[in-house]
Amino acid sequence: MTDPLAWLILLPLFWATGAFLLGPGRGARLAIAGVAVQLWLAFALAAKVGAGGTAPAGSAASMGTAIKHAIGGWGAPLGIDLAADGLTAVMLLLTQGVALPLLLFARGYFAGDSAAVRYFWPLTGFLLAGFNALFLAADLFNLYVTLELVGLAAVGMVAMSGTAAQIAAALRYLFATLIGSGMYLLGVALIYGAYGTVSIVTLTPLVNADAPTAVKIAGGLMLLGLMLKTALFPFHYWLPPAHGGAPAPVSALLSALVVKASFYLILRLWTGPFAPLADAVAWLPALLGSAAILWGSWQAIRAVRLKMLVAWSTVAQLGYLFLIFPLLGADGLALQAGGMQVVAHGLAKAAMFAAVGVLIHVTGRDAVADVAGAASRMPVTLFAFGLAGVTLMGLPPSGGFLAKWLLIEAALAQGQWWMVAVILSGGLLAAVYVFRVLRQAFLLVPNERRHRFAKSAPLLEWMAFALAAASVLVGLRGMEIVRLLGAVA
Amino acid sequence: MKPLKHLTLILAASAFAALLIAAMFALPPPTVNLAASVAADMDRSGTAHPVTAVLLNFRGYDTLLEIGVLLLALLVVLAVSPREQHAGSAAAEPVLQMLARIAVPLMLLAAGYLLWAGAYRPGGAFQAGAVLGAAAVLLFLAGLLPGWNAPTLRLRWGLAGGFLVFLAVAAALLGQGALLRYPPEAAGALILLIEAALTVSLGLILAGLFLFLS
Amino acid sequence: MSADLAFDLLLAASLLWSAWRTLATPDIFRAVILFIVFGLLMTLAWARLSAPDIALAEAAIGAGLTGALLLDAIGVLRGRKQP
């Protein structure tokens, strides 16, 4: 176990295959053990990256001086390189850190209906392998393969339990993700045609020196395709039915991690090879992001079903990530804000879907109105929902607060007042939809004839709580993450 | 409303295609010449055919993940296809049966040839695996192979075996200092081992995509 | 205009024509058949691009397996519609 980079990719592939061979029972134990080791590997990698010096995060140099692994010993551009810097380390930590409690949650959640979820464990393994491979990749074509691995695994998990509505949602999602990766791949094809290489490190100086029209088109195509995969407004149409319709552990993985993977790639390309092309259009993602915050929050406030509320909240929270693009400057503030928001939202949204999963499990219903009086039965779950809500609203001391604080600071430094207004109103709207649920749960007395509460499962409740608590506590340890984001080994 | 949307989209698409074509014509020659690098390192790659060298050595990691994608697709097919009946194809025509009896041995031979040829000329695990898969489908259509229901443990080993061998080799070679870093003297043998295992598994997976679906 | 160039242009045109017909023809069965024709034309195109490996893969996987999968899916469609 000397090389965390390689093992972070190999290990989930091994246990995914193992889980397929062994079946769901032993597969689940294998998966959980595997993810625990991966978490340890991610910490080891973060320590290694953090021990190096610091440089402005996301600067063109950061990919070039990161920890590297030349697969096959050839080295780019002939071979494929893996590379890890601070941003990679944070994403890897988040992925394994969210996955471990969610897998424990899933084991309890799926207990007793093994037929529908026979393939949950191997699919999760491929999904996690896809994430880790994507975060570590430094080669545009290799990134395409990892994007497909993540996308197809996610679609499969949405479709897994197989009602007509879920299959339809999965198909909508599948076509969106396939068009997205098709556009990305055409971009890769044009880049290869223009420069003869797809290695990011080799490419960056070449694009800086000369970018013909075909490369500009390539950049546009790749950005558009990835925005479609990230469900940025107005490409969000596929997200609510897919995330709102899947089983709770799957929704949590999708909202916390899958959409972040394509966002990470946009950020990587934007601050790396396409940096010279990006300045002219940086306002566009920010504008769409603002629209996403307002529209997503509004739909969450209107939602009838509990899971749809949480799914629309994801559309809104993704908007914040795109506000950073016009603000990316030498001070690295905007990148830190983006990284913090990814981490805080990842943990909070996993917690929220887990909590909602428990609520639906216990009440047997999926309407916001049906949680009336649930607080007295499931205080831990409702507390978890509330804590996750604190992060989404951006109240101190949560990770969400730190993210929004850094974002406002970056916006003020560049005189973008309108952005501050959007961020603050987004927080207020989040408060409205979070309190809509909490008000039902805490204040209203249930109609006992209408509601029969099933017995709750403490393991599920406490896993949701652990994730929610982490989303708040990460704000207290925020400076370490910020420092890691700026670290270059 | 809808025709208008269609028309706008089609116009936008045509404009985009025209722009793209114009941009491709204006491209200067590329800076990096990877074909030359491939040619320069061919003798250390363990195979004499450039495309095989790229697929299994220089960019072997892509191929590893891609087999993962294929296995994943099979898992999803298994997960969403209901697992009840699958009687096997009914009442096959005698002509088809006879055709299958003649063609399948030839196809097995062709698969073996393609696998071996991949080291020197066009061919390799994918093409050989596809022929194997096609042979299985033909047997099924002729009623000589029963339909597949839930995969048994043995079939699961067959489906995942090629991927596992590839993974195991990749992991074992970490001892050489890097993922998939073949020692030059053993590269040829290891690539052949991986390709042989992949051929069988690819054949089963591709056949499975058809047989589990139908 | 050399014979090679003429052949390439003709092949490219037939590729586009078969692709267009695949999407536009009203009958889904014919669409799949046209798609298989498209796949075979692609095989020729790969041969012209001196890529025999892709030509083999396209013929076996692209046109062959994808075509078989699609035809099978239509079989279900027809079977249900006219039992």
Add this chain to the structure above:
Amino acid sequence: MTTGLIFACAGAILFTMGVAGVMLLDHLLRRILAFNLMGSGVFLVLVGLAQRAGNPDPVPQAMVITGIVVAVAATALALALARRLFTLSGGYTLPETPDD
């Protein structure tokens, strides 16, 4: 006008046709066909553009073989979902999006 460029141009048009098809068509099988046309278009651009000077390049050729396998995986997955939807709902079209 080299062989590579001719097929790269055809690929560009195929890609646009495919994307438009996936977005505009209703029948699921036809959308899957359109996705495959889109993929073939991208592959033609990848190889054609790289070989526009006339010399074969094994690197994009290997990438296309990888791409073809990924495309067939995606196609099989899409077909499995479409056929499942067909058995559940009796049609090969997606229902209109319900507003929640």
